[in-house]
Amino acid sequence: MDPKYIRNFAIIAHIDHGKSTLSDRLLELTGSLTHREMQAQVLDAMDLERERGITIKAHSVRMMYKAKDGITYQLNLIDTPGHVDFSYEVSRSLASCEGALLVVDATQGVEAQTLANAYLAISNGLEILPVINKIDLPSADIERTKEMIENTVGLPADDAIAVSAKTGLNVEEILEAIVTKLPSPKGDASAPLQALIFDSWFDAYRGVIVLARVINGRLRTGQKIKLMSNGKVFDIESMGVLTPKPVEIAELSAGEVGFFVATIKNVVDSKVGDTITDPAEPATEMLPGFEDIKSMVFAGLYTIESHEHGALRDALEKLKLNDASFSFEPESSVALGFGFRCGFLGLLHMEIIQERLEREFNLDLITTAPGVKYRITLTGGEVVEVENPSRWPDPTNIAQIEEPVIIAKILTNEEYVGGILKLVEDKRGKQQNFEYVSSNRVLLTYQLPLNEIVLDFYDRLKSVSRGYASLDYALAGMWVSPMVKMDILIGGDPVDALSVIVHRDFAFERGKSLVHKMRELIPRQMFEVALQAAIGAKIIARETVSAIRKDVIAKCYGGDISRKKKLLNKQKEGKKRMKRIGKVDIPQEAFLAVLKVGED
Numbered sequence: 001m002d003p004k005y006i007r008n009f010a011i012i013a014h015i016d017h018g019k020s021t022l023s024d025r026l027l028e029l030t031g032s033l034t035h036r037e038m039q040a041q042v043l044d045a046m047d048l049e050r051e052r053g054i055t056i057k058a059h060s061v062r063m064m065y066k067a068k069d070g071i072t073y074q075l076n077l078i079d080t081p082g083h084v085d086f087s088y089e090v091s092r093s094l095a096s097c098e099g100a101l102l103v104v105d106a107t108q109g110v111e112a113q114t115l116a117n118a119y120l121a122i123s124n125g126l127e128i129l130p131v132i133n134k135i136d137l138p139s140a141d142i143e144r145t146k147e148m149i150e151n152t153v154g155l156p157a158d159d160a161i162a163v164s165a166k167t168g169l170n171v172e173e174i175l176e177a178i179v180t181k182l183p184s185p186k187g188d189a190s191a192p193l194q195a196l197i198f199d200s201w202f203d204a205y206r207g208v209i210v211l212a213r214v215i216n217g218r219l220r221t222g223q224k225i226k227l228m229s230n231g232k233v234f235d236i237e238s239m240g241v242l243t244p245k246p247v248e249i250a251e252l253s254a255g256e257v258g259f260f261v262a263t264i265k266n267v268v269d270s271k272v273g274d275t276i277t278d279p280a281e282p283a284t285e286m287l288p289g290f291e292d293i294k295s296m297v298f299a300g301l302y303t304i305e306s307h308e309h310g311a312l313r314d315a316l317e318k319l320k321l322n323d324a325s326f327s328f329e330p331e332s333s334v335a336l337g338f339g340f341r342c343g344f345l346g347l348l349h350m351e352i353i354q355e356r357l358e359r360e361f362n363l364d365l366i367t368t369a370p371g372v373k374y375r376i377t378l379t380g381g382e383v384v385e386v387e388n389p390s391r392w393p394d395p396t397n398i399a400q401i402e403e404p405v406i407i408a409k410i411l412t413n414e415e416y417v418g419g420i421l422k423l424v425e426d427k428r429g430k431q432q433n434f435e436y437v438s439s440n441r442v443l444l445t446y447q448l449p450l451n452e453i454v455l456d457f458y459d460r461l462k463s464v465s466r467g468y469a470s471l472d473y474a475l476a477g478m479w480v481s482p483m484v485k486m487d488i489l490i491g492g493d494p495v496d497a498l499s500v501i502v503h504r505d506f507a508f509e510r511g512k513s514l515v516h517k518m519r520e521l522i523p524r525q526m527f528e529v530a531l532q533a534a535i536g537a538k539i540i541a542r543e544t545v546s547a548i549r550k551d552v553i554a555k556c557y558g559g560d561i562s563r564k565k566k567l568l569n570k571q572k573e574g575k576k577r578m579k580r581i582g583k584v585d586i587p588q589e590a591f592l593a594v595l596k597v598g599e600d
């Protein structure tokens, strides 16, 4: 199709502001789906994906829209992952568009992810159409939302389209604006092929499926392609577009978006951000901005039953096929046996992987506390990267330690600022900016160590702001910090899987609250158990789990049967995830106690 008649756009929004609902409405209006097909929210429907044997997870949908000028346009809606863990992928998705709809909930206004996503779109050079959603709700405030878009995001919002994605009110105006206000793709169909991979995944039926945007040249079924980051050559077996039903096509030309299946066996070979070219007539340059995505958060994964270790390895290998941003390598722990050190993009990513391992592969796992990767310069001048506390060098050999730092943007209401400031100070934050963005909304910009964020920052932010604060962050280099390794001893023996890296000035306090929390989490045993926190040979905190004296049920003074049941159930649950270390049974929660120390 002539690029003049193509529009590639994304919808960006803060979570729950109505992205999926609006996508559905656009599909319905362009006749891509009937109302009945619409019943399940199409772009989120995982079951649907399985049924069809082809995933629509990646959500690039082609719609045909006959505009008021009488011309039929090809509109490609490219979905973006919503969470900050995946910001590199968001950025690549945006790089395949010329424009974006910025959806803002009229009852909530601009939130942190609205901002973060808008900045990503602006830095990718996209034209942005502000859309104010949920105007059917009585508490909708269109004028205030406009003001916030102008003050916080810095975009003119006079022409923002006010809609209800739920009722469909004014949604048609969005389609017209996409055609009249967003630029068409520029590109040359006769130039050497350059196509951007913006998503890829492993499909059990068809192998690796790649979503690509052709920037220049043409991509045809049957042709050979070369991936410019690694030089590997593959054959394209079939191509298609999602409407959202998959439809086979023979060619994608400059400006178009679609998926293909090639002889690629492993998603690792089809990395998001890579450039595809034609080995017969290769492009000289890669498209800008390809980078290997690096894991930022690390944790150990162990099976509760040691004989399941092989099953865990198989499961990790299968997941890795589908997720190039996830990494793992074998590690062993004196306490936990053989396991894997896994790297994740962030905490949400870690939770997703953990949950998939347990649900889809039926494994019972113990996870160690998440941590980050430190850069350590040894006294001899050698620089090492350490992400596992048990590999922490001897302190006498350490010249300097650097830790990863993020820039966090927190948007909140005035009344919660006090609590939030205290929290960020506690977390070693350095203020960069403090700004009123509307009468009672404040935007805080802070530098914070990533190490503190992966612990319990998000939960604590939620609790000090009663949910009225949103957070977004991006990695912003490293800074030098006096970190130390804190060991935990159980019954006098150090348990390697419980060691954590903490800031020297906070170590004493952390150690105290950590063993205190662990005392609450470790069930009483037949004997007394000493819990200690130590730095090197120095014990900095101690607590004791006293021995069981009588049956726990005896506490219930007879009568109350429901109370008894509850207690028994609790014990049963507790049993499920325990690991015996030495003579002591330690529950999963105790391994993650460090995530909970700030709670009381």
Ligand SMILES: Nc1nc2c(ncn2[C@@H]2O[C@H](COP(=O)(O)OP(=O)(O)OP(=O)(O)O)[C@@H](O)[C@H]2O)c(=O)[nH]1
Pocket (backbone or CB within 6 Å): 013, 014, 015, 016, 017, 018, 019, 020, 021, 022, 082, 133, 134, 135, 136, 137, 163, 164, 165, 166, 167
């Ligand atoms: N009243 C009203 N509710 C809406 C409107 N648009 C969306 N919603 C509701 O808002 C909630 C969130 O909408 P979604 O479309 O799932 O939001 P989303 O941004 O896609 O959310 P994530 O996929 O979780 O990021 C749902 O309960 C919708 O029904 C609207 O125009 N009016």
